[in-house]
Amino acid sequence: xxxxxxxxxxxxxxxxxxxxxxxxxxxxxxxxxxxxxxxxxxxxxxxxxxxxxxxxxxxxxxxxxxxxxxxxxxxxxxxxxxxxxxxxxxxxxxxxxxxxxxxxxxxxxxxxxxxxxxxxxxxxxxxxxxxxxxxxxxxxxxxxxxxxxxxxxxxxxxxxxxxxxxxxxxxxxxxxxxxxxxxxxxxxx
Numbered sequence: 001x002x003x004x005x006x007x008x009x010x011x012x013x014x015x016x017x018x019x020x021x022x023x024x025x026x027x028x029x030x031x032x033x034x035x036x037x038x039x040x041x042x043x044x045x046x047x048x049x050x051x052x053x054x055x056x057x058x059x060x061x062x063x064x065x066x067x068x069x070x071x072x073x074x075x076x077x078x079x080x081x082x083x084x085x086x087x088x089x090x091x092x093x094x095x096x097x098x099x100x101x102x103x104x105x106x107x108x109x110x111x112x113x114x115x116x117x118x119x120x121x122x123x124x125x126x127x128x129x130x131x132x133x134x135x136x137x138x139x140x141x142x143x144x145x146x147x148x149x150x151x152x153x154x155x156x157x158x159x160x161x162x163x164x165x166x167x168x169x170x171x172x173x174x175x176x177x178x179x180x181x182x183x184x185x186x187x188x189x
Contacts, residue, residue, distance in 0.1 A: 033080060033164055040082045041119045042168065044153060049075040049132035051095040056130065060088030060119075075132075078156055085121040093132055093144050114146060117173045124164065126153045126181070128174035146174055150181050 036042065047056060047066060053075050058064040061084040117127045128146040150172050158165055172178030 033161060034082050036082050036122065036168075039085055039121055041085050041121045042080055042124045042164075043083045043088075043119055044078065044080050044124055044126040044157065044170075046078045046129040046149070046153065047075050047132070048129055049095075051132050053095055053132055055092065055094040056090065056132070057092040057094075058088050059091040060084075061086035062088075064088075078153070080124075080157075080161070083119055085119050087116065087118050089116040090130065090146065091115070093130075095132060114175045117175070119173060120171065122168060124157065124168050124170040125173035126150055126170060128172075129153075148172060148174055148176060148178055150178050154181065154184065 033042070043064075047053075054067070056066040064081075064083065066079070117125070119125045129149045129152075131145045131147055133144070154170060157170065170181055170184075172181045
């Protein structure tokens with residue numbers, strides 16, 4: 001029993017996570033969610049990285065940052081937190097090898113909306129799985145993606161927060177369109 005609680009506490013401490021306006025904190029999905037105010041929605045994001053991950057920053061109506069106490073390799077966690085409704089963007093990804101500023105990198109590219117998403121109030125807004133991968137293999141290679149894995153995210157929320165799904169609809173808020181969550185929402189009505 002002591003080993004289990006030490007593992008749980010260690011996992012929570014290592015993920016010390018999104019700092020929201022310096023006063024809130026993010027939740028791992030299997031924790032008890034903070035209730036929403038009328039102007040908030042839940043942001044659901046999975047971060048997966050085999051890189052030395054130091055920081056993921058999101059800007060919008062609130063400034064959010066995943067920043068572990070010490071840089072971390074092999075992040076693979078869902079995060080669920082209440083945030084103000086509005087338009088956000090993944091603005092910076094910092095690894096041990098480099099800092100990736102999406103505004104600078106995509107300033108001249110029409111497809112910069114790949115990093116932008118909208119949180120709607122009263123809903124679970126799944127923005128995608130953020131894959132961070134930087135490595136050196138003859139040259140520095142960077143591959144950072146926000147990928148739609150909504151069926152897996154839905155199953156994960158259903159397993160750990162079934163009550164939340166009964167109170168709030170889940171929608172895909174990331175880049176592109178997602179017929180899967182629309183179909184599920186339509187069937188549940």
